[in-house]
Amino acid sequence: MYKILKLPRFSASIFVSIMVMLFLIVGPVTANHFVYLVEDSARQPGGTKANFVFFQWYAGAFLPGDSYYKLRWAAQDATVKGYMDSAIAVWQTQDDSLDIDWHGWEYITGWPQSGANIRVYHGDCITVPAARACFIRQSWSTMGTQNAQFWHQADMYIRTNLNPGTTAVPSFFAASMAHEVGHSYGLHERYIRHYIDLIP
């Protein structure tokens, strides 16, 4: 090329270097934008390398709009369903940097609902009576073709009775639920702390 353009090798090499640097820098920066489903690896069950995202959503990303691959959820009663509806609505309009439009949700009726990926319980968290809410992993799936592991089912618990020393405010339970929904997206505590901070 440098012969055709009658330019010295030096100019051509500078040009090539610039192009290589641009591709090396711009590519990873773009990819890193999507590194947001980031739970602490220390929280994973021994031996798993789960990808912190539900399989339904991963598969659903290939088939946008396909209800079969939406994350199916069920609620124990109307109270927690109401909180969950609103919490999902909050997340669906979150900052576009979350790129959340490929995460489909689908409410299914019936309780207890074994076919749900997420079940929302109204009551004490198992083994931790002091907890306001908690997030319990039930199962994950291995995927041979991808050499990957994806979450399959989880339970959320939220307790709405008041204990001595606590005060109810309108955002109290709703913020708690929004926090737990953040975990369902695979987000680590540090990214959804701001919901808890709303609670006085």
Place this chain on the structure above:
Amino acid sequence: MANSKIVFWAIVLLLMLSAVGIGPLTNLARGHQSPVPTPSYPVHPDDQHWVDQLQALPFSPVPYEGAPILRPDPTIVSMSQAERQQLAETLRQSTTLVYVSGPETAGSKITVVGKEIQLPPDIYVKAYIEEVMCDPIPDLHCPETPIYGLYTLKEDAHVRVEANGDVYTFSRDTEAEIEQDRNTFQFVLDALDTELKIDPYKSESSQ
């Protein structure tokens, strides 16, 4: 000669702009620059004020080193609907379910503070608790996560094994119940070289 140089640098400029444009174009292909979606879930009018409050909060995810990139390969945008359907179905069929909570975990192994503990066939992980949010009560013990909630299949004994290796009995009214928990889960206490602790907190009701 001068024209050749102009042409050359014009090409260089064009290619540089193209390279810089790859990022945004890739995001566009992934749907990243699509408009913020309208909520498809209903919000009760009474809740709208806090929904507005939560939505107004900034969200700035910061990746940490080694975090997995989970967004599917952007090449899927070039796949036909039939190809996507086939891929999704292949993924679905290639999965094998593994339980971390529930009766299926009876007799499995758990790992706490780096120590592997074999559960007997009649003891299971009722709850693998990844995260808890506690009430802001002074002096309240809020457990470190992850937590293994271990139960007998008959549910006549239970303990909570916390991430730091502490083992608690909870929601117990009598010394006999505590002693049963201690005896049943002595193998856990031995493995973690610790004593059974008592969580005095009791919820006022289940809801």
